[in-house]
Amino acid sequence: MLVLALCSCSRExxxxxxxxxxxxxxxxxxxxxxxxxxxxxxxALDSVLLVIDNSISGYNKGSILSRVNNGERVALxxxxxxxxxxSRDIWRKxxxxxxxxxxxxxDLWGFGFADSTATAEQKAVLAxxxxxxxxxxxxxxxxxxxxxxxxxxxxRCRLNFNAIAQGYSCDLMARILESYGSSNYIVExxxxxxxxxxxxxxxxxxxxxxxxxxxxxxxxxMKQDVVSISDCGLVTSGNYRKFYVEDxxxxxxxxxxxxxxxxxxxxxxxxxxxxxxxTADAYATWFMVIGTDAARQVISTQLTSEGVxxxxxxGDQADMRVWHxxxxxxxxxxx
Numbered sequence: 001m002l003v004l005a006l007c008s009c010s011r012e013x014x015x016x017x018x019x020x021x022x023x024x025x026x027x028x029x030x031x032x033x034x035x036x037x038x039x040x041x042x043x044a045l046d047s048v049l050l051v052i053d054n055s056i057s058g059y060n061k062g063s064i065l066s067r068v069n070n071g072e073r074v075a076l077x078x079x080x081x082x083x084x085x086x087s088r089d090i091w092r093k094x095x096x097x098x099x100x101x102x103x104x105x106x107d108l109w110g111f112g113f114a115d116s117t118a119t120a121e122q123k124a125v126l127a128x129x130x131x132x133x134x135x136x137x138x139x140x141x142x143x144x145x146x147x148x149x150x151x152x153x154x155x156r157c158r159l160n161f162n163a164i165a166q167g168y169s170c171d172l173m174a175r176i177l178e179s180y181g182s183s184n185y186i187v188e189x190x191x192x193x194x195x196x197x198x199x200x201x202x203x204x205x206x207x208x209x210x211x212x213x214x215x216x217x218x219x220x221x222m223k224q225d226v227v228s229i230s231d232c233g234l235v236t237s238g239n240y241r242k243f244y245v246e247d248x249x250x251x252x253x254x255x256x257x258x259x260x261x262x263x264x265x266x267x268x269x270x271x272x273x274x275x276x277x278x279t280a281d282a283y284a285t286w287f288m289v290i291g292t293d294a295a296r297q298v299i300s301t302q303l304t305s306e307g308v309x310x311x312x313x314x315g316d317q318a319d320m321r322v323w324h325x326x327x328x329x330x331x332x333x334x335x
Contacts, residue, residue, distance in 0.1 A: 011033075011034050012031040012032060012033055012034065012183075012184075013031065013032065013034060014029060014030065014031050014032075014184070014200040015029075015030060015031075015032055015038050015041075016028070016029050017030070017038070017041060017042050017045060019042070019045070019046055019049075021046075021049040021052075021053065021169070021189065022049070022052075022053065022057070022165070022166060022169065022189065022190060023059065023190075024189070024190045025189075025190075026045075026049070026173070026187070026188060026189040026190075027187075027188050028045065028173065028177065028185060028186070028187050028188070029185065029186050029199070029200070030177050030182045030184060030185035030186070031182055031183065031184040031185065031197070031200075032180060032181065032182055033180075033181045036180050036181060040180075041176070041177070041180050044176050044179075044180070045173055045176055045177075048172050048173060048176055049169065049173070051077075051079060052079055052165070052168075052169050052172065055077050055079040055080045056079060056080055056083055056161045056165055057165075058103075058112070058113040058160055058161075058162070059113065064076060064077060064080050065080065065159060065161065066113075068150050068159065069103065069113075069158040069159060071155055073149055074149070075146060075147030075148065075149060076141075076147065076148045076149065076150060079172075080150075081141070081148060082168075083161055083164065083165070083168050083278070084100075084139070084150075084159075086164070086168070086278050086279075086282075087100045087136065087161065087164055087282065088136045088139075090164075090279070090282045090283070090286070091136040092136075093302075094282075094286045094289075094290075095258075096135070096257055096258055097256070097257065097258065097285075097286045097289040097290050098163065098164075098282050098283075098285050098286040098289070099134065099135070099136065099257035100136070100159050100160055100161050100163065100164065101134050101135055101136050101138065101139065101157060101158075101159055101257075102134050102160070102255060102257035103158035103159050103160035104130050104133070104134065104156065104157075104158055105127055105130060105134065105255050105257060105260055106160050106162075106255055107158070107160075108123050108126055108127060108130070109123060109127075109253075109255050109261070109262055111253040111255065112160055112162075113160065123261075124260075124261060127260030127261060128260060130156075130260065131260065132154070133153070133154040133156045133157050134157075134257060138152060138153040138154060138157050139151065139152055139153070139157065139159075163237075163281065163282060163285040164278050164281045164282045164285075165281075166189050166190045166191075166192040166235075166277075166281060167192045167194075167233055167235050167276070167277035167278045167279070167280055167281025167282070168277060168278040168281070169189050169192075169277075170187045170188070170189050170192050170193065170194040170233065170277035171194055171233070171276050171277045171278055173187045173189070173194070174187050174194045174196065174277075178196075182196075183196065183197050184196065184197030184198055184199070184200075185197065186199070186205050187277075191235075191236065192233070192234075192235045192277055192280075192281055193207060193233065193234045193235070193277070194232075194233045194234075194276065194277040195229060195230060195231070195232065195233075195234070196230065196231050197230060197231070198230060203228070204228040204229055204230040204329070205228070205229055205230055206226055206227070206228050207226065207227050207228075207229060207234055208223055208226055209223070209224045209225045209226065209227060209236060209271050209311060210222060210223070210224060210236060210238075210269070211223060211224040211313075211320075212224070212238045212239075212240040212268035212269035212313050212320070213240060213317060213320075214240050214317055215240075224269075224313060224322075225311065225322075225330050225331060225332050226330065226331040226332075227271070227273070227311065227328055227329060227330055227331075228329040228330075229273055229329070232273050232274060232275060232276075232280070233273070233274055233275070233276045233277035233278070233279060233280035233281070234271065234272070234273050234280055235271070235272055235277065235280040235281045235283075235284045236269055236270070236271040236272075236284065237254070237269065237270050237272075237281075237284035237285055237287070237288045238268055238269030238270070238288070238313075239252035239253065239254055239263070239268065239269075239288065240268060240269065254285070254288045254289055255289075256289050257289070263288065263289060263291070265291035265292065266291065266292055266314045266315055266316065267287070267288060267291050267292045267295065267312060267313075267314045268313045268314055268315065268320065269288075269312070269313045270284045270287040270288050270295065270310060270311075270312050270313075271284070271310065271311040271312075272284040272287065272308065272309070272310050273308065273309040273310070273328070274306065274307075274308050274309075275306065275307070279306075283303075283308065283310075286298075287299075287310065287312070292312055292314040292323070295310070295312060296312070296323060299325060307327075308325075309324075309325045309327050309328050310324060310325050311323075311324040311325075311328060311330075312324065
């Protein structure tokens with residue numbers, strides 16, 4: 001009876017947790033030891049998401065990021081320092097294609113934290129003059145007894161972590177789950193995913209890849225494919241939901257920090273599987289900036305040692321084509 005009681009105490013069960021954060025919803029499916037209270041984990045996840053919001057949200061006017069962007073001298077927390085360092089490393093690796101310091105460009109084209117009333121022609125002219133204060137090398141840390149502060153080479157420098165924040169948030173949520181003894185989980189925030197172990201039914205987690213069709217504004221409404229994954233992060237980035245049309249021209253939310261304008265190429269969406277959510281999130285943006293051919297080249301050469309997998313949908317709305325790395329386990333590839 002004692003043995004049975006001990007086995008019962010150590011038994012895991014799967015639970016579902018969910019809530020609201022970063023302008024949308026989040027959900028978690030995870031296994032937890034029977035001794036762990038579900039509400040305790042829910043509260044811990046809500047708490048870490050609040051910390052993230054108060055640190056790197058550009059929509060929270062009282063956040064560290066908003067205050068830094070406004071020119072205030074404010075001590076940084078560990079979340080800000082961590083995501084800045086990760087972002088700067090990927091900025092260097094991508095040759096500037098992934099660049100959170102392009103915040104002024106995102107604002108200019110209407111995909112940041114401020115709106116511009118300029119026409120597309122005027123925006124193109126303004127963008128050319130912004131290059132002098134865009135680049136992650138224009139920021140540096142100053143360590144003092146009062147804390148760590150961010151120094152800017154130009155007061156017009158501004159950061160925007162939107163292209164990595166949700167993947168990074170999933171990573172921190174995953175750490176919370178593991179601290180409570182969870183070895184099987186899937187974390188989803190705004191469509192970004194981090195997972196580990198296996199699902200309750202057994203086997204790897206199965207993720208729906210959305211079809212990148214204009215007007216497909218509901219995640220899960222239109223299927224492109226299904227991929228089976230575990231122990232990784234998965235993020236899809238595309239230009240089929242966030243865009244606007246002006247004078248017959250489509251302007252997507254993917255802005256090229258190098259050219260200073262929204263991209264115009266045939267890559268419709270990039271799904272990336274990487275070691276963690278932050279990396280997958282940033283890489284998906286990187287690939288959407290550089291386009292299909294350059295992304296395939298980077299994945300096949302520069303990133304082979306990292307084990308990065310990708311699923312690229314390219315072409316046009318009438319003729320979508322797919323390229324993917326051979327390591328992906330896809331429903332469409334089953335025999």
